[in-house]
Amino acid sequence: METNKYLQEEIVRISGVNPRKCMRCGKCSATCPAYDEMEYHPHQFVNMVENGDIEPLLNSKSLYKCLSCFACIDRCPRSVQPAKLVEAVRLAVIRQQGANHMTANDVPAMIDEDTPQQLLVSAFRKYTK
Amino acid sequence: MKVSYFPGCTLKNKARDLDLYARRAAEVLGVALEEIENWQCCGGVFTTANDEVATKLSSVRALKDAGEKGQPLVTVCSACHNVIKQTNHAMQTNAAFADKVNRYMGADGPYCGETEVYHYLEMLRDIVGFDKVKQAVVNSLAGKKIAAYYGCLLLRPNTVMHMDDPENPTIMEDFIRALGAEAIVYAKRNECCGGYISVECPDTARKNSEAIIRNAKAAGAEMIITACPLCKYNLVKNGADIPVVYFTELLAEALGVKEDTNGN
Numbered sequence: 001m002e003t004n005k006y007l008q009e010e011i012v013r014i015s016g017v018n019p020r021k022c023m024r025c026g027k028c029s030a031t032c033p034a035y036d037e038m039e040y041h042p043h044q045f046v047n048m049v050e051n052g053d054i055e056p057l058l059n060s061k062s063l064y065k066c067l068s069c070f071a072c073i074d075r076c077p078r079s080v081q082p083a084k085l086v087e088a089v090r091l092a093v094i095r096q097q098g099a100n101h102m103t104a105n106d107v108p109a110m111i112d113e114d115t116p117q118q119l120l121v122s123a124f125r126k127y128t129k
Numbered sequence: 130m131k132v133s134y135f136p137g138c139t140l141k142n143k144a145r146d147l148d149l150y151a152r153r154a155a156e157v158l159g160v161a162l163e164e165i166e167n168w169q170c171c172g173g174v175f176t177t178a179n180d181e182v183a184t185k186l187s188s189v190r191a192l193k194d195a196g197e198k199g200q201p202l203v204t205v206c207s208a209c210h211n212v213i214k215q216t217n218h219a220m221q222t223n224a225a226f227a228d229k230v231n232r233y234m235g236a237d238g239p240y241c242g243e244t245e246v247y248h249y250l251e252m253l254r255d256i257v258g259f260d261k262v263k264q265a266v267v268n269s270l271a272g273k274k275i276a277a278y279y280g281c282l283l284l285r286p287n288t289v290m291h292m293d294d295p296e297n298p299t300i301m302e303d304f305i306r307a308l309g310a311e312a313i314v315y316a317k318r319n320e321c322c323g324g325y326i327s328v329e330c331p332d333t334a335r336k337n338s339e340a341i342i343r344n345a346k347a348a349g350a351e352m353i354i355t356a357c358p359l360c361k362y363n364l365v366k367n368g369a370d371i372p373v374v375y376f377t378e379l380l381a382e383a384l385g386v387k388e389d390t391n392g393n
Contacts, residue, residue: 016179069320070286071320074284081177084177102328116144118206122359
């Protein structure tokens with residue numbers, strides 16, 4: 001297992017999450033509305049960050065499946081707040097030059113006449129820097 | 130009473146109804162919504178990383194503007210409310226973050242989260258009072274079976290939002306009852322519709338939205354109300370065969386101001 005100490009510390013620092021508080025109950029993954037689409041589920045994010053196993057997360061599409069619904073944040077009995085880790089790992093990727101997950105060129109194919117501005121604004125905020 | 134009002138990007142475009150009916154109803158209820166001048170888009174979703182500063186400045190500017198007038202800040206869109214309230218909380222509780230923001234914002238005095246933030250529903254409950262809303266109803270909605278769809282952003286994270294019990298909320302049901310209608314309670318009313326995932330993975334939005342609609346209908350709902358343009362979009366796009374309307378439209382209808390004096 002490759003340990004990336006610097007990234008691990010950075011992710012813990014900017015998320016404000018202490019992954020060692022996790023007691024492995026799995027409630028975050030049980031309540032996640034994007035569970036079926038995720039390669040690594042919320043409880044695995046917590047465990048992998050704790051172990052410094054960051055590389056697989058950086059390369060996983062799971063980063064873009066989180067809905068930011070705060071369900072795992074509210075329902076964790078230990079207040080671990082897994083979604084904040086998912087966000088921190090995603091930022092570690094998209095803050096790199098040329099690593100945006102979405103560009104303005106993608107927009108025409110995404111929209112229809114009813115698409116609310118909120119949808120595009122939110123997607124850009126989550127998928128680009 | 131005068132309050133500062135932050136409409137948000139979608140209320141100026143695809144969700145004009147949400148804004149229009151909010152304004153008309155507020156007037157009847159004696160609340161003057163003073164739109165913040167030159168407000169900027171909230172960004173749609175709060176970035177939870179605590180080293181993100183630039184993405185939160187538009188919310189701080191709106192909060193500061195309201196604070197300088199000594200007014201609470203009222204929003205109608207669930208997303209704007211969530212972003213602005215979470216930003217305000219960060220300004221109150223994260224001194225290092227607040228310091229960076231205030232240094233960037235310049236010399237006109239520090240802001241440390243003093244402004245009170247209300248969602249329009251909270252304004253109805255806590256400032257106007259649902260009893261007063263009830264008294265102002267001229268077209269009772271008696272006999273209508275209406276399901277409230279909270280989604281995620283109004284209620285979570287509860288430690289910041291403090292709107293209601295996040296797992297057993299009642300504010301929207303109390304609102305429906307104040308208008309004379311029957312509130313349909315169903316399990317999925319606080320589960321996510323999929324939000325912005327409809328650009329990345331439309332199947333997830335479809336699956337979530339269909340389950341919400343099915344659940345509401347099985348409980349007897351004839352209509353779903355929401356405060357969020359994206360929830361409305363996802364539910365309608367993913368097969369809602371009962372009306373999905375903004376809560377402000379329902380309010381304006383009950384208060385007799387859905388149409389103006391010219392019938393528009």
